[in-house]
Amino acid sequence: MESLSETPWDAVIEGTGLQHSLLALALSRSDKKILHVDANEYYGGAEAAFSLQDVSEWVEKVKADSNGTPFQSPTLWKADTEASSDSEKLSFSRAYTLTLSPQIIYTKSKLLAQLVSSKVYRQLEFQAVGNWWIYNGSLEEPLKRLPNGREDIFHDKSIDNRAKRGLMKFLKFVVDYENQTEVWEAHADSSLQSFLVFQFQLPQQLQTIISALTLSLDTPDKTVVRWALPRIARHLTSIGVFGPGFGAVVPKWGGGAEIAQVACRAGAVGGGVYVLGTGVKGSYAIEAAETEVPKVSVALSNDETVTTRHYISSKAQASSDAKVVSKVIAVISSPLPSIFASSIEGSPLAAVSVVVFPPESFTEEGLSPTHPVYIMVHSSETGECPAGQCVLYATTHQSQDSQAILTAAISRFLKAAEDNAKLLYKLYYEQEQLPGTSSLDLAFDDQMLDDVKAQWKTVLGYGDTEEHPAFMDFPDREGISPDDDDNDNDY
Secondary structure: OOOHHHOEEEEEEEOOOHHHHHHHHHOOOOOOOEEEEEOOOOOOHHHOEEOHHHHHHHHHHHHHOOOOOOEEEEEEEEOOOOOOOHHHOOOOHHHOOEEOOOOEEEOOOHHHHHHHHOOHHHHOOEEEEEEEEEEOOOOOOOEEEOOOOHHHHHHOOOOOHHHHHHHHHHHHHHOOHHHOHHHHHHHOOOEHHHHHHHHHOOOHHHHHHHHHOOOOOOOOOOOEHHHHHHHHHHHHHHOOOOOOOOOEEEEOOOOHHHHHHHHHHHHHHOOOEEEEOOOEEEEEEEOOOOOOOOEEEEEEOOOOEEEEEEEEOOOOOOOOOOOEEEEEEEEEOOOOHHHHOOOOOOOOOOOEEEEEEOHHHOOEOOEOOOOOEEEEEEOHHHOOOOOOOEEEEEEEEOOOOHHHHHHHHHHHHHHHHOOOOOEEEEEEEEEEOOOOOOOOOOEOOOHHHHHHHHHHHHHHOOOOOOOOOOOOOOOOOOOOOHHHOOOOOEO
16 A cells, blocks of 8 residues: 555545545545544544543543644533442443534534435434423422424413414424514524514413523523524424424434444445544645645654645634533433433434523522523433443533533432432533534534535535535445445554
């Protein structure tokens, strides 16, 4: 095999995070020479998924990293379970696949269509996201299901008739908001809260519920209308696309990390070369004569230097106002059956449920949350933990008290679930949004696919208006069955 430096590469891609892995997938049928490197010894980048041992190693690595981006301040805690029964203990390390980025994927997302058209969906298994809950702090019913449709709204006795009419009017409007600009365009830069009051006379209770559907980490008074409407519409129009009772899915065995690994596998089958444990030390443009194509020299951390027409970097500097979130990954000793049980006839049992904590719904001594907390509750059906346990992924805006706020929210959730669940394991960390990297949104943002398509066109040399092959739309490979399309080409 030629050495890396002897090969004239069409593209060098640095990092195997989801965005760059999808780019490798998009280029996998282009007959281009692709070198895909990652300084880490694992696939996935910021979307990576780890065993318990891997988490411990990752924590030590982040602590030792002087730059710290995009992750900072990891702390790891394990319960003392020596005297506990087997059901209240952690299992062996590889019984867990804990993901750094537990994004849900709405059924209307373009990503699912592209995974089908590129044929890699055959290597993935998806689980339903259902049962959205909101924590209200009441003694009688601290966890309440979010209304899932017209019937739920009419049977909800906590909503008076006037508010129900306003809510139904809003829901009818928002699923067709693109054709009703006269209703919202003048309020596009106003807060969602003021818009819901001014246009639909909705009380705070319903403002909170509607805001929860956006998965915004801001409160309704700070969530902008032009940002919120497409996300609410996405939620509502996705329900029922693949079946009753749910509108989103997650890939089994580690979420975005699983998609990234499958995409890289497809890139390898297409001839791409993968080198883990090798990063990029630096790069510079090579001056070219008029008859030559401009190239880039890329110095790798393994002391080889390669030449490429295109270098796609994973390095980015955060802006001074970069968004930072705080996250907790927790393992608990209960399957929480009531959280996943369906209330819709014919709907599948959810593998993921979403719990929303509005900031006004809970306070602890010395704590006053100013942003909502979201907890994604993953059952063992996701393949992320053993049967009889669950994984909780909690997220909120980073603040001085965010670790204590997330801990308090998890404690309140476990108490409200009334299932005698015990906390077995907890990882806290903070994550910063870097330009050109994966979004910190709790749901996959299709803007990433637009960015991948733009990079794909650049590597293939297509202009904005030039005709080009369909993006990530591949025929079946001749002579290869779907089950055979999984070979690696690691260097």
